[in-house]
Amino acid sequence: MMITKKISGLLLAATLLGGCVAPQKTLYSWDGYQTTVYQHYQPGSSSPEQQIAALKESIEKSRAKDKAVPPGLHAHLGMLYANTGRADQALAEFNTEKSLFPESAPFMDFLMSKDKGSFK
Numbered sequence: 001m002m003i004t005k006k007i008s009g010l011l012l013a014a015t016l017l018g019g020c021v022a023p024q025k026t027l028y029s030w031d032g033y034q035t036t037v038y039q040h041y042q043p044g045s046s047s048p049e050q051q052i053a054a055l056k057e058s059i060e061k062s063r064a065k066d067k068a069v070p071p072g073l074h075a076h077l078g079m080l081y082a083n084t085g086r087a088d089q090a091l092a093e094f095n096t097e098k099s100l101f102p103e104s105a106p107f108m109d110f111l112m113s114k115d116k117g118s119f120k
Contacts, residue, residue, distance in 0.1 A: 030070055068100070
């Protein structure tokens with residue numbers, strides 16, 4: 001009987017302590033970014049225009065929440081713009097990625113130098 005009361009007391013204490021744990025805050029607002037990237041690699045699941053719209057919506061939602069967009073989002077958006085022939089917008093997104101995540105600069109510079117005719 002005494003052991004049952006001690007175990008019950010421990011379970012109650014564990015439950016109360018578990019309820020006090022604050023939810024983990026994320027640094028970035030991932031929103032639909034991962035889904036959009038997955039769709040990019042699934043032929044026929046969504047058009048580049050739909051992916052561009054989804055990423056732009058993610059950026060707006062991030063701004064509304066005052067959270068940062070995850071690394072790679074602007075680079076992926078730039079790639080979609082480049083694939084749809086909008087070189088100026090692609091260049092702007094690659095530069096945004098560079099400014100937000102300086103460690104991405106070598107790769108962004110590589111992407112911008114890959115097709116110099118498109119990025120003037």
